[in-house]
Amino acid sequence: MADGVQVTGLNAWFGARQVLRNVGLHAPANGVTALIGPSGCGKSTFVRCLNRMHEVVPGARSTGQVLLNGEDVYAPGVDPVMVRRRIGMVFQKPNPFPTMSVFDNAAAGLRLAGVRDKDTLHEVVERALRQAALWDEVKDELHKSGSSLSGGQQQRLCIARAVAVQPEVLLMDEPCSALDPIATAKIEELILDLKKELTIIIVTHNMQQAARVSEWTGFFLMGELIEFGVTRDLFTAPREKKTEDYITGRFG
Amino acid sequence: MIEAEAARGGAIQGPPLPRAFFLTARGGFWGDRIFQSVVYAAVGLFVLIMVGIVAALVTESMPAIRRFGFSFVAGQEWDPVKEAFGALPFIYGTLVSALVGMIIAVPLGIGAAIYLAELAPFWARSPIGFLIELLAAVPSVVYGLWGIFVLAPFLRNWIEPLLGKTLGFLPLFQGPPYGVGMLAAGLILSIMTVPFIATVSREVLLAVPNTQREAALALGATRWETTWVAVLRYGRSGLVGAVLLGLGRALGETMAVTMVIGNRPEIAVSLFAPGYTMASVLANEFTEATSDIYLSALVYIGLLLLGVTIIVNSAARLLVWSVGGTVKGIRE
Amino acid sequence: MKRLIVNRVMNFLAGAAAGLVILPLVLVFGFLVYQGGSSLNLEFFTHMPKPVGEPGGGMANAIVGTLILIGLACCVGLPIGILGGLYLAEARDPRLPWVVRFLADVLNGVPSIVIGIFAYTLVVLPMRRFSALAGGLALGVIMIPIVLRTTEEIVRLVPASLREAGLALGLPNWKVTVRIVLVTARAGIVTGVMVAIARIAGETAPLLFTAFGNRFWHSGLDQPVAALALQVFAYAISPFDDWHRQAWAGALVLISMVFLVSLAARLATKGLQRQTR
Numbered sequence: 119m120a121d122g123v124q125v126t127g128l129n130a131w132f133g134a135r136q137v138l139r140n141v142g143l144h145a146p147a148n149g150v151t152a153l154i155g156p157s158g159c160g161k162s163t164f165v166r167c168l169n170r171m172h173e174v175v176p177g178a179r180s181t182g183q184v185l186l187n188g189e190d191v192y193a194p195g196v197d198p199v200m201v202r203r204r205i206g207m208v209f210q211k212p213n214p215f216p217t218m219s220v221f222d223n224a225a226a227g228l229r230l231a232g233v234r235d236k237d238t239l240h241e242v243v244e245r246a247l248r249q250a251a252l253w254d255e256v257k258d259e260l261h262k263s264g265s266s267l268s269g270g271q272q273q274r275l276c277i278a279r280a281v282a283v284q285p286e287v288l289l290m291d292e293p294c295s296a297l298d299p300i301a302t303a304k305i306e307e308l309i310l311d312l313k314k315e316l317t318i319i320i321v322t323h324n325m326q327q328a329a330r331v332s333e334w335t336g337f338f339l340m341g342e343l344i345e346f347g348v349t350r351d352l353f354t355a356p357r358e359k360k361t362e363d364y365i366t367g368r369f370g
Numbered sequence: 371m372i373e374a375e376a377a378r379g380g381a382i383q384g385p386p387l388p389r390a391f392f393l394t395a396r397g398g399f400w401g402d403r404i405f406q407s408v409v410y411a412a413v414g415l416f417v418l419i420m421v422g423i424v425a426a427l428v429t430e431s432m433p434a435i436r437r438f439g440f441s442f443v444a445g446q447e448w449d450p451v452k453e454a455f456g457a458l459p460f461i462y463g464t465l466v467s468a469l470v471g472m473i474i475a476v477p478l479g480i481g482a483a484i485y486l487a488e489l490a491p492f493w494a495r496s497p498i499g500f501l502i503e504l505l506a507a508v509p510s511v512v513y514g515l516w517g518i519f520v521l522a523p524f525l526r527n528w529i530e531p532l533l534g535k536t537l538g539f540l541p542l543f544q545g546p547p548y549g550v551g552m553l554a555a556g557l558i559l560s561i562m563t564v565p566f567i568a569t570v571s572r573e574v575l576l577a578v579p580n581t582q583r584e585a586a587l588a589l590g591a592t593r594w595e596t597t598w599v600a601v602l603r604y605g606r607s608g609l610v611g612a613v614l615l616g617l618g619r620a621l622g623e624t625m626a627v628t629m630v631i632g633n634r635p636e637i638a639v640s641l642f643a644p645g646y647t648m649a650s651v652l653a654n655e656f657t658e659a660t661s662d663i664y665l666s667a668l669v670y671i672g673l674l675l676l677g678v679t680i681i682v683n684s685a686a687r688l689l690v691w692s693v694g695g696t697v698k699g700i701r702e
Numbered sequence: 703m704k705r706l707i708v709n710r711v712m713n714f715l716a717g718a719a720a721g722l723v724i725l726p727l728v729l730v731f732g733f734l735v736y737q738g739g740s741s742l743n744l745e746f747f748t749h750m751p752k753p754v755g756e757p758g759g760g761m762a763n764a765i766v767g768t769l770i771l772i773g774l775a776c777c778v779g780l781p782i783g784i785l786g787g788l789y790l791a792e793a794r795d796p797r798l799p800w801v802v803r804f805l806a807d808v809l810n811g812v813p814s815i816v817i818g819i820f821a822y823t824l825v826v827l828p829m830r831r832f833s834a835l836a837g838g839l840a841l842g843v844i845m846i847p848i849v850l851r852t853t854e855e856i857v858r859l860v861p862a863s864l865r866e867a868g869l870a871l872g873l874p875n876w877k878v879t880v881r882i883v884l885v886t887a888r889a890g891i892v893t894g895v896m897v898a899i900a901r902i903a904g905e906t907a908p909l910l911f912t913a914f915g916n917r918f919w920h921s922g923l924d925q926p927v928a929a930l931a932l933q934v935f936a937y938a939i940s941p942f943d944d945w946h947r948q949a950w951a952g953a954l955v956l957i958s959m960v961f962l963v964s965l966a967a968r969l970a971t972k973g974l975q976r977q978t979r
Contacts, residue, residue: 171870176794197399203872213863217886227871230881276867283871405876412785413802416850419782419843420805423812426823481719489713490720500968501724507960508730509904511931512953515938516730519737519946561726568723592709615811622813624907625935649907652815656822656911672819676812683811687804 121187122147122317123168123287128182130163130172137163138180141343143336147187147286150309150318152328152349155338156369161321164338165289168319169205170198187286203231205287206280211296212272214264214279220247221260223275227283246282250274251308270301274308281312288312290320294327306331325365329353337361427673434666442670448635448651450660455667457674459635463552463645464675467627468620470556470641471563475620476613478560479567483612486568487575488597499572506565514629517558522549522630525557530642545640548632553641555631559620567616574608574693575601604693611689618682622675624649648675734957738950746951751917751933754942761952763919767834767928768903770920771913774838775902776895779845783898784891786846787853788879803854810847817843818908826912834920834927837913841902848901852894856887893970900963904956906931930956 123145130138138160145151153161166172167180170191184191191201214223222229224243233239243260247253252274256267264275273293280288290309294302309318309331322328328335329349336346337358345352345361356362363369434442438455445456482502486495526549533543578601586600602609632644633654648671659665749760786802793799818840825836860883868878884891906929909915914926915936930952937949 169870171866174866174869199872199874201872202870207870209863209866209870211863213861213867215864215867215882215886217888226868226882227873230868230871230873230877279867279871399874401874401876405879409785409789412782413789413798416782416786416802416846417805419846420809422824423817423820423843426820427816430819430823478719478722481716482723485713485716485720489716498720498724500964501727503968504961504964505724505727507900507904507964508727509906509931509953509956509960511904511906511935511938512730512734512957515934515949515953516733518938519950520729520733564723568720592705594709594712595705597712618811622811622816624813624815629935629938649813649815652819653907653910656819657914669819672816676816679811679813679816680808683808684804686811687807 122149123319124183124185125168126183126185128164128167128180128184130160130167130180131178132175133177137341138167139341141182141338141341143343143346145287145317145319145334147317148313148315149334150313150320150332151334151336152332153319153321153336153338154323154325154328154364156364157323159338160341161338162291165207165291165319165321168287169207169289170201171207173198203283204285205289206283206285207289208273208276208280208291208293210292212269212276214267214272214275216263216265218264219261220256220264220267220275223264224278224282226279231283242282243278246278247275249281249308249312250278251304251311252278268301270297270304273297273301273305277305277308277312281316285316287317287319290318292321292323295323302327325353337364339364424676427669427676431666431670431673433663434670437663438667438670442667443674446637450655450664453661453663455663455670457648457671459637460646460648460651460671461674462637463555463631464621464647464649467552467555467559467631467645467647468617470552471559471620472613472617474557474560475564475567475616479564479612479616480571480609482564482568483571483575484597484602487572488601489593499569502565502568505561506569510562510623510625511629513558513562514626517554517626517630518550521557522554525549525554529553534642541639542641545638545642547642548644550630550632550644551642552631552638552645555627555645555647556641558626558630559623562623562626563616563620566619567612570612570615570690571609574605574612574690577608577693578604607689608693611686611692614682614686614689618679618686621682622649622679624653628653648672731957734950734954737947738952738954741947741951742954746948750919759948761928761930761933761948763916764928764930764933764952765955767913767916767920768930770834770923770927771837771841771909771929772899772903774834774923775841775845776899778839778842779849779898780895783846783849783895784853784884786850787891788857788884790850790854791857792879803851806847806850809843813907814840814844814905815907815910818910818912821908821912829924831924832912832914832926833924834913835923837909837927837929838923840908840912841905844902844905844908845898848898849891849894852897853887853891856890856894857883859890860886889970889973893967896963897967900960904931904960906935 126142128138128141129136141164153164155161163172168184168191172178172180182192186204215226218226221243224246225239228239228242244253247256252271255271264272267275294305297305306327309320312318320332332349334347335349335352337344337352339360345356345358352361353365356365434455438445442455442457443461444458446458447454447456448459486499490498526547530547530549530553534547537543582600582604583596586596591599627647628650631647631650633646633650634644635646635651638645652668652672656668659668746760747765748762750763751761752759790799790803820843821836821840825839826832864882864886865878868882869875909929909932913929913932915932916926916928920927934949934952934956937945937952
């Protein structure tokens with residue numbers, strides 16, 4: 119069906135400062151692509167360019183081509199709002215909407231887009247919470263406030279919220295960095311499940327995590343994509359010296 | 371249904387949803403445009419109202435301005451029957467009552483602010499601050515009511531005779547003790563302005579960075595010395611601003627003053643004598659104005675009042691903002 | 703040693719100042735309860751004023767009138783205040799917001815009687831009569847700065863990450879603002895509105911020649927209407943003892959309402975601060 123996300127020649131700036139330089143990669147559909155690299159190397163900016171969140175910051179701009187299953191996200195006339203409906207995002211710190219219940223959080227994307235039918239909402243919320251491996255834990259307390267959950271549960275709620283609108287791609291920006299190891303393990307497990315239906319691109323500074331969940335990995339350094347390849351190959355026999363230095367802990 | 375599908379292990383198919391297949395469909399363009407217009411309209415309306423207030427006052431007072439010009443400010447006679455209108459008695463009354471009020475309110479207000487911001491035990495700060503906020507929220511007419519039935523008789527029966535006996539050689543304290551009059555108005559104004567001065571001063575003092583305090587304490591200063599040397603000096607302009615804010619409030623205060631000042635348009639030196647303020651004459655005579663020129667003269671007074679309070683308040687705000695920045699709102 | 707004594711003395715003086723500042727609250731409230739408490743009966747809340755000189759009667763029309771005026775004021779004050787506050791919190795270019803903020807603070811300091819003149823010129827003169835509409839306009843204008851500033855403060859407290867989450871779900875900007883940011887700030891905005899309402903409920907001066915007061919029930923928004931604060935004033939300066947007693951009762955109602963709203967606002971703000979940490 120789909121061929122995932124194809125990026126060609128992506129450059130990004132904050133004002134006059136260039137933060138991404140001629141990045142290109144292909145994240146295949148129904149798979150997990152990990153992006154690693156030291157802090158500040160541009161991996162977060164990269165994924166935010168994919169769902170056109172980068173341009174929300176005043177003074178930020180980008181050039182290049184991002185193909186979502188063949189359609190250019192940056193083509194003239196394309197509405198960023200539409201792009202973001204098809205590319206979902208989960209952030210580093212869990213951010214459920216504090217005034218809404220668990221149910222309302224999961225349903226937020228749909229409800230605010232105009233879907234009103236109660237049955238539809240219930241079905242979608244249940245499916246999304248199951249996909250996020252949260253259903254069993256909250257099914258009797260759907261009315262409780264979203265912020266009453268633990269950190270790990272909140273992040274899974276945010277994942278449920280994102281997948282409820284049935285995006286084709288899910289971007290995850292260091293989703294586990296604020297969580298404990300058990301919560302992290304649960305999320306890694308559900309990533310392996312989610313990839314059957316979605317294209318997942320995950321930014322992580324944890325190399326072991328990248329090795330665990332992804333099939334493809336890209337290594338970023340100072341705004342450039344140094345190397346991109348099959349995860350196993352990149353970690354055991356990296357082609358570039360800089361990649362090898364990073365992996366073996368010589369810097370970063 | 372969903373559980374069964376999950377049990378089968380297949381990818382869960384959901385109900386069909388409205389899909390955004392075409393990236394070029396307009397997702398919220400018109401909504402954004404309309405919303406922005408509505409917000410700008412509200413802001414525009416607000417600015418329009420501000421302009422409108424000035425415009426309304428200028429327009430209505432034009433006849434009086436044309437007739438009396440600037441001599442209106444110096445005119446001492448206020449006789450609607452003879453159509454002789456002069457604002458000096460009211461300007462005098464406003465300034466003197468505000469002055470009396472400020473003389474009492476400023477030391478008390480700043481003292482209370484220092485106490486709250488620097489010296490009070492931590493558990494007491496919130497409740498005391500709350501009580502002061504309450505004082506600021508009490509309606510003017512309630513203070514006025516208390517003024518008529520409690521303060522004025524108290525002044526008439528106890529304080530003014532006492533002052534007359536002890537300090538009666540001063541022209542300030544001569545004349546029959548009516549109770550109502552300039553002294554009563556000044557006292558009521560001090561009670562009403564003190565909470566504002568205290569609250570704003572406290573915010574100014576709290577905005578002084580802690581590094582200033584720590585520097586003084588590290589040198590071995592006592593709490594009071596820290597306050598005097600480090601905090602007050604740094605927050606000086608903000609405190610002046612707080613005082614000006616209190617002054618602005620005192621100048622415009624209407625109901626409480628009207629109820630205790632005696633409402634006589636004459637200039638007298640004694641604090642015991644009745645007086646009249648700009649706001650009070652508006653309150654008392656606006657609905658009684660029988661001729662156009664009478665009303666216009668009253669609006670002229672309102673215009674003067676507006677001008678004075680705008681100047682005082684603008685200066686006050688700029689001074690207060692210079693210490694703490696503009697965004698932490700001063701809520702009165 | 704001398705420095706410690708000075709320290710002690712100044713501590714005491716500052717504390718005394720704080721005490722003196724609070725003293726009037728005790729005195730005023732005490733007298734209100736003492737004088738007005740006895741007159742605060744069912745008749746006060748449900749009856750109309752009796753003709754001059756007759757004992758009894760109540761302030762029912764004034765209470766209802768105040769509610770009507772508050773409703774009208776909100777029609778003016780809430781849209782401008784909330785949308786304006788939203789603008790101040792979210793605008794990018796800081797120049798116009800600075801002007802708006804400054805104007806709002808200036809408006810806060812304009813004597814309410816002058817705003818009454820504004821409403822008189824705009825509504826009473828063309829209509830050739832006093833009306834609830836004029837009174838509502840005056841009170842609404844007074845509300846604007848309070849609602850504006852509190853809305854701005856509260857919206858600023860909403861974390862940017864919530865806006866990002868909303869945008870990432872594929873919602874247009876205006877929906878994120880209205881249905882996520884404003885909804886999150888809802889409690890704080892309501893608190894600010896309550897504080898504003900408490901302030902205008904006690905206003906008398908601007909109503910003297912706009913709403914004007916009415917001895918009878920309201921008979922239309924384009925007619926004069928009674929208000930609690932106005933009635934307290936009229937009764938206070940009258941020569942009748944019975945009316946004086948009712949004035950005390952009315953003042954007690956006003957100050958109690960102010961007290962309750964201030965307390966609620968304080969508690970709500972404490973709760974909000976805890977929530978957004």
